[in-house]
Amino acid sequence: MALLKCKECGSKVRTIEKYCPECGAILKQKPSFFIITILGIIIIAIAIYTIYQYRNPYSDTSYNHSPPKSLSEPKPEKELTLDASVRFTGEQFVIENKDWHDWTNVKLEINSGIFSGGYILRVPVIKAGTIYTVGAMQFAKTDGERFNPFSHKPVNIYIRCETRATKGSYYGSWK
Numbered sequence: 001m002a003l004l005k006c007k008e009c010g011s012k013v014r015t016i017e018k019y020c021p022e023c024g025a026i027l028k029q030k031p032s033f034f035i036i037t038i039l040g041i042i043i044i045a046i047a048i049y050t051i052y053q054y055r056n057p058y059s060d061t062s063y064n065h066s067p068p069k070s071l072s073e074p075k076p077e078k079e080l081t082l083d084a085s086v087r088f089t090g091e092q093f094v095i096e097n098k099d100w101h102d103w104t105n106v107k108l109e110i111n112s113g114i115f116s117g118g119y120i121l122r123v124p125v126i127k128a129g130t131i132y133t134v135g136a137m138q139f140a141k142t143d144g145e146r147f148n149p150f151s152h153k154p155v156n157i158y159i160r161c162e163t164r165a166t167k168g169s170y171y172g173s174w175k
Contacts, residue, residue, distance in 0.1 A: 080168035082161070088136075088154050088174065095132045095159070102128050103161035103168065110139055110147060110157050118158070119147040126161075 003012045008025035018027060083098040093110070097103055103126045112118030119139035126132045136154075139147040147154075159170040 078166060080163055080166050082159060082168045082170040084159060084170045084172075086157050086159075086170075086172050088149075091136055091149055093134050093136060093154075093157070095126065095134070097126045097128055097130055097132070099163070099168075100128055101163050101165075102126065103159075103163060106159065106161040108134075108139070108157065108159055111152065111155050112158050117142060118156075119145075 002015045004015055004027065005011075006013050006020040006023065006025055006027065009020060009023040011020060011022040013020050013022075013027060019025065020027060082103065085096045085098060087094050093108075095108070104124065106123040106126055108121045108123065109118045119141055121134060121139045123132070123134075136149040137146050154174055156171065156173040159168075161168055
């Protein structure tokens with residue numbers, strides 16, 4: 001059996017001991033050959049797996065493990081520009097859907113800015129070819145503040161909705 005030298009008192013101690021019998025110091029145990037071998041095999045297996053999974057996708061002999069583009073990267077939807085007209089009467093917004101299709105899940109937003117949200121109104125549907133009239137005080141910010149047409153002027157309007165085929169949007173402004 002091999003002997004170690006205690007770093008605290010210098011006495012000879014057997015390698016299987018955890019504490020020095022002379023001074024009681026904790027002896028550092030060297031990791032066993034078995035543990036080092038197992039860890040080495042695991043590291044090599046992970047390296048081989050990684051190389052196999054991520055080998056050159058441009059090589060003729062390699063197999064690309066990624067799913068087809070149609071599954072992994074959906075095609076971006078083209079957003080439709082809505083055919084609309086919007087006017088403000090002083091107390092009401094008059095919105096005309098000039099499209100041949102209905103607008104659903106409609107989000108109307110007035111006075112929206114880059115860094116601040118505007119006043120929002122959500123409408124389930126605006127039918128094709130119809131005029132939707134809504135009072136200005138129906139629009140509200142997320143904190144509940146209502147749009148007051150007597151103290152605020154409408155600057156812009158943004159309409160976002162879904163159509164039968166895709167999403168659509170409209171932007172208009174007043175001077």
